[in-house]
Amino acid sequence: MQEIKQQIEQCIEALGQGGLTEADLRAVLDALDETKPKRQNLLYLQTGGTSVGSGAHGCTMVVDGQITEPPDQDNWPYNSPIEAMRDGWRIVEFPNMALLMDESRTYGLGCEFILEKWE
């Protein structure tokens, strides 16, 4: 997108100097065609606690529109939400505390963070 902005700035400059050509504008159109729309990647991390530093014991990833199975735990891309945040992931949902109020029962895998990254 930054590259296209630069091309348009060059077109404006060329227009001001009276040198704008059809080819200049078509080059911008071609660049727009090549621009891949960003996709939302998702990272689900199930953790042992509500802190973003809690260790993960479950992991699901959706990358480039595909659900991908993470490798063995030793090779998971992130071991806690905060590790993912440091790599540019943004938390979009924190563990839902309303589901954890009955301590006599354990619901699912416990605390779950959902993170996203647009690429």
Add this chain to the structure above:
Amino acid sequence: MQTYDCEPTLTDQQIIEFCKYGYLMLEEVVPDEINKRVIAFCDAYPEGIPNGYLKEAWFVDQVLCNAPAAGAVRSLLGRDFGLPLSISNHRVHCPRTINGGWHRDYGSQQVPKVNYLQLFYYPQATPLEMGPTELLPGSHYLSMPSHFMRHLDAIADAHKTAAPAGSIFITVYSIWHRASTATAAGIRNLIKYTYWRTAAPTRDWVIDPAFRLENADFATGSPEPRRDWSRVCHDAARMYLWLRGELDNYEWIGGLAWPATATAAQAKGFCPGLPADLA
């Protein structure tokens, strides 16, 4: 329903291990000639519910009433347990990729009741490359409907039941499980069936005279990331005492009381939390 009886084979501590983890693996218990016969039968009748097996005496004798498996079932379900009413074959053409897929089977209820057991039988060798069933040990205590599990994928302490031909594993019906990715080529059969309780629960298994309830180990070997450690012990104790028919005598007082830990007090003959009727 056809019933079967035999001698129980599990001890108290083995029963407790089953309560803790929710499954028991019995490797290479079915003879190889029977495995080959089952595979040939599967090839001839590749449908998902090949109930023709139930009419085959050799299959009933060697698989459904297989001595090690039936002895374990007898220990958990009591005498004259009911034989399967139906059989299913999870027959898979490998390779295949699995994402997600965690579930509990239809009709799952929360333990501690064990009124039926689910058995899985691999007639062929099923290494990791052939996509064995993956279980989450201890998950029979985790409440969650299957349709809320659909987004779950890799789970750290899950266990893939890779096993040699002729292996049978027994599970609590409500354990979380899924198929796993298979990278090799070939056909994998997985025969699955359910046994039924007909007798009231009671302590009718192998009694080890040295077994002492106050010293029984209800803790899992590694930390359970999803549940409080003392609750892990409590849940397993509830299931074990239900199997003994003595759950009504138990009230969990919490803390580090029995069944959570063997405290120093126990060494002095005082075991807080241990029901007096059971000591």
